[in-house]
Amino acid sequence: MEKVDALTVNPIRHGLSHHTGAAARYVEAGLTGAPNTARAYGAHLKRFSAWCTEHGFSALPAPVDALVGFCTHLAESGKKVGTLEQHCAAISKAHAVRGVHSPTDDKQFKIFMDGVRRVHGVRQKQAPAFSLVQLKQLVRSLDVQTLTGLRDRAILLLGFTGAFRRSELTALNVQDLRFTEECLVVSLGKSKTNQLGDYEEKAIFYSPEPAVCPIRSLKAWLEQLERNEGPVFVMLRKGNRLTTNRLSDQTINTLVQRYLGPSYTAHSLRASFVTVAKLNGADDSKIMNQTKHKTSAMIRRYTRLDNVQQHNAAKELGL
Numbered sequence: 001m002e003k004v005d006a007l008t009v010n011p012i013r014h015g016l017s018h019h020t021g022a023a024a025r026y027v028e029a030g031l032t033g034a035p036n037t038a039r040a041y042g043a044h045l046k047r048f049s050a051w052c053t054e055h056g057f058s059a060l061p062a063p064v065d066a067l068v069g070f071c072t073h074l075a076e077s078g079k080k081v082g083t084l085e086q087h088c089a090a091i092s093k094a095h096a097v098r099g100v101h102s103p104t105d106d107k108q109f110k111i112f113m114d115g116v117r118r119v120h121g122v123r124q125k126q127a128p129a130f131s132l133v134q135l136k137q138l139v140r141s142l143d144v145q146t147l148t149g150l151r152d153r154a155i156l157l158l159g160f161t162g163a164f165r166r167s168e169l170t171a172l173n174v175q176d177l178r179f180t181e182e183c184l185v186v187s188l189g190k191s192k193t194n195q196l197g198d199y200e201e202k203a204i205f206y207s208p209e210p211a212v213c214p215i216r217s218l219k220a221w222l223e224q225l226e227r228n229e230g231p232v233f234v235m236l237r238k239g240n241r242l243t244t245n246r247l248s249d250q251t252i253n254t255l256v257q258r259y260l261g262p263s264y265t266a267h268s269l270r271a272s273f274v275t276v277a278k279l280n281g282a283d284d285s286k287i288m289n290q291t292k293h294k295t296s297a298m299i300r301r302y303t304r305l306d307n308v309q310q311h312n313a314a315k316e317l318g319l
Contacts, residue, residue, distance in 0.1 A: 041090035048091055061095060067103040068112050081120055084113070127267040129275040130260060135160060138259055139212050147224060147240040152255055154221040155233055157214035159252075159269035162186060162202045163291040166252040166266035172232040174222065182206075184215045188292075202290055274299060 045059075048070055052059040057066035071084050088104045095102035103109055139156060143149040159169055171189060178185040184204040207213035222232070224242065231246035253266040260268065270291065277287050284296040293299055 040086070041093055044087045044090035045094055048087060060098060061100040062091065062103050064103040064106045064109050067091065067109055071113070071116065075116055075120060081117055084116065088113075127265040127271055128263055129268060129272040130264065131272075132276050134260075135272070136209075136212050139217075144220070147236055147242065150217075150221045150224060151233060151236070152259070154214070154217045155252065155255060156259065156269070157212065157217050158204065159256075159266070160273055161204050161214045163270045163273040163287075164202075165270060166249045169233060169252055169266075170231075170247050170249055173230060174225065174227065174232055175229045177218075177222075177232070179215070179219070184218065200292060202292075 048062075049059045051057075051070050051073060052062065052066055055066070055069060057063060057069075059066070067088070071088070074084050074087065075081075092102045092104040095104075135156070139153055142153045144153055155169060158164065159166075168188060172186070176187045176189075178187070183206070186202045186204065188200040188202065204214050204218075206215050210216050218232075225232075225234075230244060233247045233252075235243045235245040235247060235251070237243055249266070256264055256266045256268060274287055274291065277290075278299075284299045287299055288294075288296070291299070
């Protein structure tokens with residue numbers, strides 16, 4: 001019985017184990033995937049391993065009965081279908097890393113998961129979107145005489161207008177920014193939808209109102225940094241003193257909730273961009289050029305147009 005709570009390559013069992021040196025490093029990267037994903041999978045696998053140990057099952061290779069029992073436990077504990085699917089993805093990856101058959105591929109297990117989806121539904125809880133009026137009012141109220149106000153204004157406006165993920169905001173470096181007369185061009189490294197690091201850019205444009213302009217706000221913050229490289233958004237010590245410590249993903253989330261309320265998350269910046277752009281008539285291709293989504297289906301998923309009165313073709317019948 002093997003306990004598994006990390007994505008590590010078994011050099012004996014895996015078919016690519018004969019490679020060494022640089023080739024072995026590439027094999028490891030291909031098997032484990034992006035660092036953030038590997039960390040999340042590690043947490044899911046730790047939970048699965050603990051459940052298997054408690055109930056006398058092997059976690060690797062795991063029998064179908066173990067996975068059915070574990071997923072039943074999660075579902076009956078109130079976990080969403082999406083959470084179950086994330087655990088299954090981690091378990092599948094752990095089996096692939098070790099070159100063994102995964103119970104997630106079993107036909108009977110797939111029937112079981114279809115049943116879970118039918119009983120519990122698949123609607124995910126989504127971070128709400130804010131309106132443009134709401135954002136402008138918030139930004140105008142910030143005390144930009146302080147470093148905290150300058151930094152947070154730049155984060156909120158850049159995060160919204162650039163449809164950034166929080167991981168992208170925290171990863172930004174000063175050298176990633178290129179200012180032109182028309183706009184700001186931001187060069188992106190690896191991201192959730194660009195795990196291979198293809199060259200990508202986002203364009204941010206000036207606003208006629210300086211107080212809510214993302215470019216002017218960012219420039220005002222950068223002037224405080226007084227450097228040409230390194231992290232854009234950093235932690236502040238007590239007394240509004242600068243550090244060189246990059247903000248964490250969680251800090252971005254906490255910042256958004258501090259200003260907008262506990263129901264919002266950092267993801268609301270991205271969802272709000274899509275929603276506001278759709279309301280203003282932008283087509284999916286233009287929105288995707290900023291969000292870097294690969295399909296229009298993801299744009300529909302991100303659009304928060306739940307108000308039946310706000311966005312309804314019944315208003316356009318001409319009666």
